[in-house]
Every structure is written in structure tokens, then in C-alpha cells.
Amino acid sequence: MTATASSETKNQLRKVIVEALKLDRDPATIPEEGLRDKLGIDSVTGLELLIWVENEFGIQIDDGDLSVELIDSLDVLGAYVERCLAESSAA
Secondary structure, three states: OOOOOOHHHHHHHHHHHHHHOOOOOOHHHOOOEOHHHHHOOOHHHHHHHHHHHHHHHOOOOOHHHOOHHHHOEHHHHHHHHHHHHHHHHHO
16 A cells, blocks of 8 residues: 655655755755655655654654655655644553
8 A cells, every 4th residue: 555645744754855855946946756766865864854754743653664765755754744643642
């Protein structure tokens, strides 16, 4: 089953990506898929990006969940963020 995220979460993630990676581009131009290749995200910038995501959304990404797939797709990352938010609000 493919994870999908709301457009609101994906748009917020686009803004975080532009800020975290210091990109000189409109957040709307951030692609849905292939973020690592299309934006040149390596392991270090990927971790920096995830720290920005944690701070922006007030979540904690578990070490066991860290993977290249998590930072390669807005749907996968957005669905993960939404799941973390849902779990924290249910707790």
C-alpha cells in the first residue's frame, strides 16, 4: 500500500525543504518524487532536512524509521508526519 499525504502537509513540507536546504526556488516547484536525485540530497542534508521536519511539525522521528525512502517522496514523508501527529494527539 502506497502512503499518501494531504496536500496541506505536502505543501508545508515543500516550504520546509526550501528553507532547510537553502534552495533559491519557489516551494511549489519541489517535485513529489525523486527528491534525493532531483534536489541533490545526500545523507548529511537528508538528516538536516529531517531535523527541520521534526522541529516544524513537533514530532520525533524514530531512529528505526530513518531511511532513504523517507526523504525521497513527499507522500511517504508526509504520511509519516501525519501518522506521528495522529499518534501524539491520541496519546
